[in-house]
Amino acid sequence: SQQGEEDPQALSIQEGENATMNCSYKTSINNLQWYRQNSGRGLVHLILIRSNEREKHSGRLRVTLDTSKKSSSLLITASRAADTASYFCASQGGSEKLVFGKGTKLTVNP
């Protein structure tokens, strides 16, 4: 399988805390993307980081990429109950195909 891995599989935090999720992938990439999935819904794109970038920010999201370690991390700062969802990384190589990880289930307790 080409699937990547997210770590941890599940994370439970209190509102206001930061949440960090890690992702590892297997092959060389053009970009790495993070998606969010609320329970019973489709995935929604959050942020994309290209292979020549090391860090990217979008609102309360911060993504880092280390191509030498084939890994990425997603940091959500000052989390809210509404951030409760599953988060997936997806790596993209030379084609249009994305290879998704297995996801991190985040629970933010009010």
Added chain:
Amino acid sequence: NAGVTQTPKFQVLKTGQSMTLQCAQDMNHNSMYWYRQDPGMGLRLIYYSASEGTTDKGEVPNGYNVSRLNKREFSLRLESAAPSQTSVYFCASSDRGRGHGDTQYFGPGTRLTVL
């Protein structure tokens, strides 16, 4: 814009029955995809279509067929459903080649149970 729509939302089949899952997008995207999502497995690509008139196998194509009917529509067919095909199926589209980094837009999913 409705984005990516899928029908039906839910379906229960008996082993051996056939059905077609429908997907349509109104964003004028060239590329469309079918995934299945199983607990603890993330999303796995079944088939994709890079443009109208072309289709290619993904990671788990066995037991499925697809049709790219036109630029808007991409259907997934199960000819003889098996319990192993019980899953949630997602359709997605992307605007490859226009500088958007191949962000994919997902439909709401079809929850299929095969008894």
